[in-house]
Amino acid sequence: MENHNHQELIQKLLNCVAACENCALACLHERDIQMMAQCISLDRDCADICAQAARLLQRDSVIAHQYLLLCEEICRLCADECSKHDQDHCQQCAEACRICADACHEHHEPITQR
Amino acid sequence: MENHNHQELIQKLLNCVAACENCALACLHERDIQMMAQCISLDRDCADICAQAARLLQRDSVIAHQYLLLCEEICRLCADECSKHDQDHCQQCAEACRICADACHEHHEPITQR
Amino acid sequence: MENHNHQELIQKLLNCVAACENCALACLHERDIQMMAQCISLDRDCADICAQAARLLQRDSVIAHQYLLLCEEICRLCADECSKHDQDHCQQCAEACRICADACHEHHEPITQR
Amino acid sequence: MENHNHQELIQKLLNCVAACENCALACLHERDIQMMAQCISLDRDCADICAQAARLLQRDSVIAHQYLLLCEEICRLCADECSKHDQDHCQQCAEACRICADACHEHHEPITQR
Secondary structure (H helix, E strand, C coil): CHHHHHHHHHHHHHHHHHHHHHHHHHHHCCCCHHHHHHHHHHHHHHHHHHHHHHHHHHCCCCCHHHHHHHHHHHHHHHHHHHCCCCCHHHHHHHHHHHHHHHHHHHHCCCCCCC | CHHHHHHHHHHHHHHHHHHHHHHHHHHHCCCCHHHHHHHHHHHHHHHHHHHHHHHHHHCCCCCHHHHHHHHHHHHHHHHHHHCCCCCHHHHHHHHHHHHHHHHHHHHCCCCCCC | CHHHHHHHHHHHHHHHHHHHHHHHHHHHCCCCHHHHHHHHHHHHHHHHHHHHHHHHHHCCCCCHHHHHHHHHHHHHHHHHHHCCCCCHHHHHHHHHHHHHHHHHHHHCCCCCCC | CHHHHHHHHHHHHHHHHHHHHHHHHHHHCCCCCHHHHHHHHHHHHHHHHHHHHHHHHHCCCCCHHHHHHHHHHHHHHHHHHHCCCCCHHHHHHHHHHHHHHHHHHHHCCCCCCC
16 A cells, blocks of 8 residues: 555654644743744644645545645745744754655655646 | 635635535445545545645634645545536535635645745 | 534534634734733644534534533633633633533533443 | 653554554445445544544643543444454554553543533
8 A cells, every 4th residue: 555655754744743742832831932923833834734744645645745745845934933943842843844844855746736 | 814804715615624524424325335435535635625724724824825725636636526426415515626626726825846 | 414403513613713713823923922821722722622523523423422522621621711811812712612612512422431 | 741751642542543544545445345334434533533632642732631531432433343344454453443542541531521
């Protein structure tokens, strides 16, 4: 089955979900949350979209590889924002997002434009 | 807030989710499910992706309009498959998917390619 | 089909999702986000759980009515927190959560304990 | 952080999601899908609910441990159905569901009834 070839990619997506959830949770406990507002928003979008991407790959969806193009984009946006902050949870999240973005980049397909 | 401008689009996305869930459920009760396997798969992907799109619009996500490009694509794929079947639930689902795809088409943005 | 009987409940669940997303978004733009941290967390959990409840009802899931028990609980927790804050988005969210909790209460079933 | 204590539980939830997605996909390709209709439905509910449970634990949600009660129930229902079928994907899914249900059982809290 197709999804057996994607174990590594799926694992990177799930690692990214975990890192984003951890980062959003930690951001909400920071003293200066204001500075973290954009980070919290992007963490959430990135976690939701990576989690959905993993599910689509697991069920061998016809849209899975096009979905990865979008997944790469949100991972890069989230990595860019997180890398601006010195906190460990942000730096770890930025790294997980970059690894995931690169993996998505290798496997994505262009989205059919009609 | 941005999301106030998108009430109509969000409603079409949620209508599409409901039509896809209804169609998948009805397909599982058809006598010849075999013929419906592809329909069930696409219904599920389409419902998941449209539901996520509505959430992204509601929270004014930076990725929302790029997400709509993908959402349009799965709606067209699901509409194409459903329109092959004569059952009411398939015909209604095809119609909801087409309406949703057209609405996504009006609001989507190209996905940044890096 | 079962889900036809649940249109009103499903609508209240979806209204609650929209109110929670709107509230979380607005909280992230408040000057004193710190005070809103718990609200943002509960909004998110409540939106996710109500959205899932709507999907389970739409697909006539065997677990749907047990799920409503949990859904009621998160709606009450979110309403309690939101009602502490004077902002319109919090007051509106508290109201949507209470309406949704009451609707879940009418339809839920006890969870089988084994 | 709380979620660090739950790595093993989260892994069992994610294994269950993967097994359910794999089983649903394989069921849709079986010659006698009719017999598999209930299995496909339960696989889907179980995957959705376990995935949500993992997210709630990762973000240290106040509702996470109550959610596990419901998660245990859908895992037991899915395990019961899958164990009726001889196919490898069903047997593997039943096993993953049982392991996950037992893990949920250890960590769940009763749902507050108001």
